[in-house]
Amino acid sequence: MMIKGFSIACFLFLGLFVQVIDSQAEDGYDLWLRYKLVSNPARLAEYRNNLKYIVINDKSPVIDAAIEELVNGVKGLTENKLEISSRIEKGGAVILKISKPENVTEPRLYNNLKMIGEEGYIISTEEEKKIKTIKISATTDKGLLYGVFHLLRILQTEKSIENLDIVSCPKAKHRLLNHWDNLDRTVERGYAGFSIWDWHKLPDYISPRYKDYARANASVGINGTVLTNVNANAFVLTPQYLEKAAALSNVFRPYGIRVYLTARFNSPMEIGGLKTADPLDADVQKWWADKADEIYKYIPDFGGFLVKANSEGQPGPNDYGRTHAEGANMLARALAPHGGVVIWRAFVYSNEAPDDRAKQANNEFVPLDGKFDDNVILQVKNGAIDFQPREPFHPLFGAVPHTNLMMEFQITQEYLGFATHLVYLAPLYKECLYSDTYAKGKGSYVAGVVDGSLFKNEHSGFSGVSNIGTDRNWTGSHFAQSNWYAFGRLAWDNSLMPADIAEEWTRMTFSNDSNVVSTIKEIMMASREITVSYMTPLGLHHIMGSNHHYGPGPWVDGGRPDWTSVNYHKADKLGIGFNRTETGSNAISQYFPEVQTMFSDPNLCPDKYLLWFHHLSWDFKMKSGNTLWEEMCFKYYRGADSVKWIRNQWKSLDGKIDPERFADVDAFLGIQQKEAIWWRNACVLYFQSFSRRSIPEGLEQPSGTLMEYEKMNFPYAPGIKPSW
Ligand code: BDP
DSSP, rough: HHHHHHHOOOHHHHHHHHHOOOOOOOOSSTTOOOOOOOHHHHHHHHHHOSSSSSEOOOOOOOHHHHHHHHHHHHHHOOOOOOOEESSSSSSSSEEEOOOOOOGOHHHHHHHHHHHHHTTEEEEEEEEETTTEEEEEESSSSHHHHHHOOOOOHHHHOOOOTTEEEEEESSSSSSSEEEBBBBBSBTTTTOOSOOOOOOTTTTOOOOOHHHHHHHHHHTTTTEEEEEEEOOOOOGGGGSSSHHHHHHHHHHHGGTTOOOEEEETTTTHHHTOOSOOOOOOOOOOHHHHHHHHHHHHHOTTTTTOOOEEOOTTTTTOOOOGGGGGHHHHHHHHHHHHHHGGEEEEEOOOOOOOOOSSSSHHHHHHGGGGTTTOOOOOOEEEEESSSSSSSSSSSTTTTTTTTTTTTTEEEEEOOOOTTTGGGGOOOOHHHHHHTTBBOBBTTTTTBBBBHHHTTTTTOOSOOOEEEOOOOOOSSSSSSSSSTTHHHHHHHHHHOOOSSOHHHHHHHHHHHHHHOOOOHHHHHHHHHHHHHHHHHHHHHHHGGOOBBBBTTTOOOOOTOSSSSSSGSSSHHHOSSSSEEEEOOOOOTGGGGGOOOHHHHHHHHTTTSOOGGGGGHHHHEEETOBBBSSSBBHHHHHHHHHHHHHHHHHHHHHHHTTTTOOOOHHHHHHHHHHHHHOOOHHHHHHHHHHHHHHHHHOOTTTTOOOSSOOOHHHHOOTTTTTTTTTTOO
């Protein structure tokens, strides 16, 4: 009796223990690929019934990766153990099939296969030999891998698989992460620890993280990764490092991911012993051609080079009186025989401060339109200044129809409070993508430029400056994972809606509980606008702390004007804002006429871009009826108050989220709340010193003095660019 009682107690204790361990195991490492048992009993039964074995007749490392993922996913989600079979024998088959359109007679399938290209897939519920099956078809093994991840997403979000009829393919060809990772493992603008590339131990030690990294990227359709910082180190192109990069590429290849490297333009001098890096010099050209041959020996599917040239002190073709096109084409010709591309950044501004930095990329690149080789892609940041919480779209989109363009978004939150601020970026990405350039009349969206559809460019795509590091949860915070996820999903299909992506991610990352889903979705969707309000409302920009960009710094002055804040807000006792109309820098003239009309009249210009384009009196009457000064104050206060709302919403989920992640997010929201008030107080006090108007009635006085805020100093803020 005693023994029985004892064993029951042990059993109960163990059960409890298992539960505790289970709920503590959620440290964010699994990202959105958690594969927990499906919570809805009816769905679970449906899945168990329909997912019993895999039918496959092909073999390749990519297919092995797809099968491994499917087996692990289904096991976690349903506890079914999928067997592999070469034929359909009973119900519950998941068929993975490579089909080429030329071998298919059925018209619908033929058309779909033609349409999906090399990376797309078709998922359908079908009767085969009177047996109901789930079939994933693609023209390549890569397509099957993406299809498997889609099927898993359906299961993770607990949707029905009874009548699947999905056809999906990426709109853009290149979908890359850009790591700003240095060879010493520091990460420029990285807020998640050190670089995940353990260069010192490569190629002999392969961290298990590399495979999980590849799985996560493949699950959202990312097909390339630039391993190194745009502020490049030539050393990565030496054999010692190429061997290490090759080891990484071997891990990534089964997940459809190609490796790219940043190329420092003067590498022929720094590591090649040449006296010049002039792109028109025959020895330089030969050096790069030989280097390309060498790289492809290490990495046969090497993607190509990403280059930052003649910008912020980086060497480039201008150093030899050559154009960006001459520089890019020289590298492109070295890579062309191997099928590689050169991604040339348009984030170029001269060492002498120009009249308005916003204009410089167009001034530089519009005259070069049509002069780049076919395997050169110009990579353009979403806005013309620098990844601000809000910028109007870059005027280069639409302005160079004969040049391949790629979008560069920042996933890491350099100007957005770092990892501790919850800011869901899909609305920012989407706002830019669905801005109308009017390049070919109404409806010429930025999205069409960068996915290649508007000007029918062969190369097109998306780059996202990565937010990944050695932190256990990869991105420094649980919510920052959503920005990696959303970037990939939008790069695959820019027509997806941010709210749908948020819902999908929440279901996969946290829970399918409807209350959890709706609360988190609401927080995420509001978060970016809230952040803009407490940081840079009404079109303000570049007013963060200097160098590190942490916290408010509207007072930053002195030195190079276009690195200060005062240059961008131009506050004085009469008013505030950067006049970019005809009477000012005339940056507005770089847009197509319809866009100019929209932005040039302050009474028509959307409030969100007002001070980006106009310098206006503090008493300017806003559409709301408030004066500009009052409106600015209301925005700062509402923004800061709304963070409190976010935190309360989160707190309402206590008990519905695993304790470790719940507490982490809650603590980070506490930091965000404090810092939002800091932003509000510092900015309102600073701008008030010019406006000399009182804080509108009903709003509390900011605590602290302007001097106290100005004195705050953060010499060890993370992510600083080493050379600054
Ligand atoms: C800015 C960053 C700087 C980068 C630069 C770039 O502050 O660290 O090197 O952009 O994109 O946003 O090259």
